[in-house]
Amino acid sequence: MYSNPNDFSEYGRYESPYEQTQGPSDYAHPNYYAPNEPSVPSQEQDWQEQHRYNPYNPYSSQTPYQSPQQMEAYRDPTTVSGYTTDVGAEQREAAERGSVHEENKTEGARKRKGLAGIGGIASTIVAFLLKFKGIIFLLKFAPAILSAAVSIGLYSIFLGWPFAVGLVAILFLHEMGHALVMKIKGIPVGGLIFIPMLGAAVTMRHMPQNARDEAQVGIAGPIAGALTASVCLAIAQWLPHAPMSLLYSTPTWLLTIWAPLAYFGFFINLLNLVPVMPFDGGR
Template identity: 40%
Template sequence: MKKKTAGIGAALLFLASKFKWLVVVLKLTKLSTFISMLITLGAYGLFFGWKFAVALVYLLFVHEMGHLVAARKKGIATSPAIFIPFMGAVIGMKELPKNAKDEAYIAFAGPLFGLLSFLPAIPLYFWTKDPLWGLIIGFGALLNLFNLFPVSPLDGGRIVTVLSTKIWLIGLIVLIPWMIYDGSAIMILIFIIGLSTWWARIKELYEQKQLETELAVLNEVEEVFHEVDDKSPYLSLYEPIRSELMRRHLIQKAEEFGQKEFDYNQLLYVMKKRYIPFKDDKKKLQRDEYAYRVSAYSTAKNFLRQWSLGLTYWEEDTPFNWLDKEKEKVTERLTKLQTYYLTSTKEKILWLIAYLALVGILTGFYVWGHDILESSRLLVG
């Protein structure tokens, strides 16, 4: 009877210690969150019992609230937290973070709140000696420790973006034997999403080079326009400059692709070949540069022809304004790609220390919680 009373009292104390969280729940929880929470609670309760189900849903909820609070501090709107039975819980950001540091900040808040969520179970264990609290400590630590694995979409993968996205590849390689050994659907899903995220980052690196070449082409076209603008707007002065410039460029490209003589049709055929990623990136970049160059000069010529013949009547229809808008669009995207992952060495060191410290603390609590459960089994045995 005393043990039952102590257990009930401990549970009430545990809930009381979380009263502040109740206020947060009332403010932040949406109907979809509440309904999905009840469904998940029922699913876990059927298989593992209501005590473990309540503890697990509570741990997941606090973890997701960490992401939500951090996102709101960064001014990013989010969707409500949604619980998915036997998968976990997620919140969606309605817009991307401004940079990798903000992304890491939002990701780090989840496991950090997760650590805080099971800390009240420590004094409750010492008071009651109930192994249930040991289970909450160990499982809470394991849950958040798993999320710190450096593969996107896990929190760890988003945190290490501030260090280097190359770490994602290391994480994926380590994940392969783990996935094969575990064989669970969630591990396979994490690997597939992680692989697609890593590939998207590789494509971003290629896109950055592509935008750099596009900007160079636009600057080149602008120089030709200035030559025309300084003398006369008539097409007769523009055409020889364009023709000679394009002729030299096409002959150069033909030579780069191994053609002995300039053959326009043959050049297009060679450039339409399939390219092997990484191995043929340079040739693919040359093809894309060529295609953009032809498109840019063709558009510029059409603008100039209409402008020089008096077929356009508005200032924004001039070829010079078209160039400015095109350069602005390319520069904006290029700047975002160049600066998103830009982090100082000092910031990288601080983030690395914070990441490793959280991993170390959670590992310690996991080992301790596991030892509590093992000790209780020995005593029962």
């Protein structure tokens, strides 16, 4: 049989145990097929203690088995938790959801009933006003209310609605100073109207009888405005020393609006004291 010794040379040559001890293979020799004799150490080996298996070391060659002395005794389970299912849990959850739903329905019905009661009271008041000269009352104050709403809307475009409301409130108190002195002097008050971007004005049914009354009516507005601006300034000066709980619970715009309102109130007073008509100083 032809055999090329260079064939499959890259895989190397395997040597059987027989070849390792007896030399090249001789398939006709009876010892070739005999099993290998187990190797026996020439002398007794020293006993070596095996280290405990470490499950956290994946490269350890030690066996994970433990001796019976190292194994813990078996203990029966002390509870059936995890082995059984609470068949009534779903029913209890459904009952709880149903009770919560019923409570929400009851609360919603109570709120709707309260709103209906408020609506009924408001309707009664409106009917009462319409029956007893309510139309005259509304017509008398409608120009002031509408003009104030228009002024707040225009001011809020440039200054924001909090400052716009405060500004209109200062103008209102300023004009109320004039109206109060008119009532004291017996001068009929015509009405109040806000003029967007210009201010406000309170009208008189007829002019005062003398210059003294006219001067007192004219100075009453700046006095009321000065008192209002002083209150705003006092609040602005007090807020830095207010309790922290109050500062944290109050909106930011309500904390920062008082100083600008005080400045505006004092500025309006100075402007109205200019001794030129139609300002208050011209009276």
